Amino acid sequence: MHRRPLLAAALAATAAPLAARAQEGFPNRAVTLVVSFPPGGQGDVVARPVAAGLERLWKQPVPVVNRPGASGEIGNASVARAAPDGYTLLMALSSLAVIPEAARLLGRPPAYEIDQLAPIALFTADPTYLAVPAEAPWRSLEEFIADAKRRPGAIPYSSSGNYGALHLPMAMLTTAAGLDLLHVPFQGGGPALTALLSGQVQALASGPGPITPHLKSGAVRVLASWGARRAPGFEQVPTLIERGFPEAEYYIWAGVFAPAGTPAPLREALRQAMAGVAADPELRRALEAGGNALDHRDGAAFERFFRDDTARLVKAVRRIGRIE
Structure with a gap:
């Protein structure tokens, strides 16, 4: 009865230096x-x-x-x-x-x-950002929401797949604002961004990295962010929280x-x-x-x-x- 704890302790004492030695040449x-x-x-x-x-x-x-x-x-x-x-x-x-x-x-x-x-x-x-094509008619978050309410199910947006990193923030927004948008899932953020740039969809929730080159080129604009506060480099972009959606926070x-x-x-x-x-x-x-x-x-x-x-x-x- 008392030998099992002693054996376990002995094995642990032996395993520790073995594990440590295994790391010496890693990788x-x-x-x-x-x-x-x-x-x-x-x-x-x-x-x-x-x-x-x-x-x-x-x-x-x-x-x-x-x-x-x-x-x-x-x-x-x-x-x-x-x-x-x-x-x-x-x-x-x-x-x-x-x-x-x-x-x-x-x-x-x-x-x-x-x-x-x-x-x-x-x-x-x-923070994640709500990106739309530069030629889209919406100049503000309020215009986007108003148009979405006038035309339920008519505005398509892309994502990285159901419940993925680009879908959940949009689902947070649609739930909070009572919107009905058309979800078009892809296998990842790269194809989802390509769909936005090619005109297949009209909106995308994206991290700043993938969209920054297209912001600089003027191909897209951002209407809002899911951050708790405005971020450096995006000071002109309002947050969803400050626009009245306190639960729409996503990083x-x-x-x-x-x-x-x-x-x-x-x-x-x-x-x-x-x-x-x-x-x-x-x-x-x-x-x-x-x-x-x-x-x-x-x-x-x-x-x-x-x-x-x-x-x-x-x-x-x-x-x-x-x-x-």
């Missing part, structure tokens, strides 16, 4: 960074400069692998099930916690649960996760590597060139951010309800 081969969406979206825009920074630091390849499908569920689940050895990581978006809750709303088992993934480091956390963040079974020493090695990349001026320049601001958090700070954001978004999903 000694390529580390895959999975993005659960096609190229061109927010996750991809952040993942590529982060991967480049890790390659400079580790002197090993860090390929970005796009695994789109099911609003990000396929790619997220692939990393949740991956070997916890540090060689498969996920650049996740804010939809990470939404997707399992949405699966339950739809009456099916989730492909993964968030406790199967361990937060390592946050890199960006930007499209991007952060690195590892499989939850990754040993603590290896997670710490990953955290330190991400901190090194965050301190690299090249990363800041690359993010800013793409319209994103570096917002590096790790350890307890990222865990607290993720926990709080998860609680807020799960509440929003339940309020919106089932969407087929």
